[in-house]
Amino acid sequence: MPRNSADLLIVGASEVLTLGGASHRPRTGAEMNELGIIKDGVVAIKGGLICDIGSLQKIYDKWSAPGIIHAEGRVVMPGFVDCHTHAVFAGSREIDFIKKIVRKSGREISAVPAYLEILKGGGGILETVAKTREASEERLMIYAAFWLNNMLKYGTTTVEIKSGYGLSFEDELKILFAIKKLRGSKMDIVSTFLGAHAFPPEKSREAYLKEIIDHMIPHIHVHELAKYCDVFCEAGAFSVEEAEKIIEIARVWGLKIKLHAGEFNDLGAVELGVKYGAVSIDHLDHISDSAILAMAEAETIGVLLPAVPFHLMTGHYAPARKMIDAGVPIALATDFNPGSAPTFSMQMVIALACRQMQMTPAEAITASTINAAHAIGMEEKVGSLEIGKQADIIILDIDNYLQLPYWFGGNLAREVIKKGVIVS
Ligand SMILES: [Zn+2]
The missing domain is CATH 3.20.20.140 (Metal-dependent hydrolases)
Structure with missing residues (x-):
């Protein structure tokens, strides 16, 4: 089956934190601990939006792209709001x-x-x-x-x-x-x-x-x-x-x-x-x-x-x-x-x-x-990594998400992507 073409794939993440499934209402109580983690996940981006997200095999079977970012075992998550x-x-x-x-x-x-x-x-x-x-x-x-x-x-x-x-x-x-x-x-x-x-x-x-x-x-x-x-x-x-x-x-x-x-x-x-x-x-x-x-x-x-x-x-x-x-x-x-x-x-x-x-x-x-x-009324566009949302993504220089608050006082952001473009 011919693969669809995306603009950019982010591969090689240890964890992709999707935060998916909460665009209709904010998370409360125990739900706040649900990050929707995909181990070894891949994000596919087209036209500044996320066109697919999932396991390595699933995305590779479906998508090819001229641009590839290798996350090298680091954490991929939505940009902060x-x-x-x-x-x-x-x-x-x-x-x-x-x-x-x-x-x-x-x-x-x-x-x-x-x-x-x-x-x-x-x-x-x-x-x-x-x-x-x-x-x-x-x-x-x-x-x-x-x-x-x-x-x-x-x-x-x-x-x-x-x-x-x-x-x-x-x-x-x-x-x-x-x-x-x-x-x-x-x-x-x-x-x-x-x-x-x-x-x-x-x-x-x-x-x-x-x-x-x-x-x-x-x-x-x-x-x-x-x-x-x-x-x-x-x-x-x-x-x-x-x-x-x-x-x-x-x-x-x-x-x-x-x-x-x-x-x-x-x-x-x-x-x-x-x-x-x-x-x-x-x-x-x-x-x-x-x-x-x-x-x-x-x-x-x-x-x-x-x-x-x-x-x-x-x-x-x-x-x-x-x-x-x-x-x-x-x-x-x-x-x-x-x-x-x-x-x-x-x-x-x-x-x-x-x-x-x-x-x-x-x-x-x-x-x-x-x-x-x-x-701030932006839940339909940003705040999670889901198909159709803006590709606002950060790659953090940490092995797993628990290290985000643990290593404090510096800047853990290795790459910052806004609407599918690397901006920092
Ligand atoms: Zn104030």
Whole structure:
């Protein structure tokens, strides 16, 4: 029988992690340990899509291809989906970081004379807002492209990016237009409006809330600038009542809902998210047992961000075990941002999830691929290796998947393939 011709075959993998069979709904509970492993599996790619996948014999009987990648006994899996980032910003906040180290050490800032002058400076989110406002759209795109390229090198092939460092009509739209233009890059990018990230210093709470509701959200709809609307619901940021006003309007304008909740306090924002059918609720380091049950019942995805308590040195991680055991679908993400999570590495996040939240390696991989794809509405295209899906594939320099969280702190991605093309 003549063989069909594909563009590319990936052969010689010790394990192909397909994550197949979960494109209709995210995996929960014990299912999160199912990786759909094919030993010595082969992936056939045509036109940027996976045209077949299976055992060596099955694929060789059916397919030939001019291009062959030999995985040399390494692990082949779907590219990571980073479903929560703030990757468009200017500047960095290492001074905030030094302040935290000093505070954590129990010393006074004045005990660190070398840093004294710079430590007196502003810092915090408003420093990033000021720098982001100063930067042009083109400049922000250059900065973001640098970070996206690093993400790609570390195996992330799909990313969500939020606005939120503009905090004015012009600056939030500038960020969202930058994200829209970046969509033409190698990555798949999903855009989220997070004008409700903080309150700007120059306006009253009421005035800014009105600006979001009356001006920003309608413009975002008209220019198709975002798929989701997110609110940072936290003490010192937006209250549950303020978040509810924004959510109601966002839904009217066709935006789907996400929420930042329980990063430092449990304000009852999870209940609000569940009430309005949020696609995901993110952070959840502080969450009540009843809120966990409500999320499980509503099948709301919990996006956990362990790089944040790690970087902030709070020691307070989301109760992932409790949530998985209760049936909440869990995804993982970096929360990449200059203040609370300056890492673009999903590999690092997986390492933290296993060590700090006792997720199994398989659960962490599921949470970083197919479940993360569900959290940003990309489950039909990415997050698993199945016929018809995009050939977004990484080859990791490890013998078996258990080594992904085990060898931590480096970059295990040997080859990164996006839509059938080697990009790193
Ligand atoms: Zn965030």
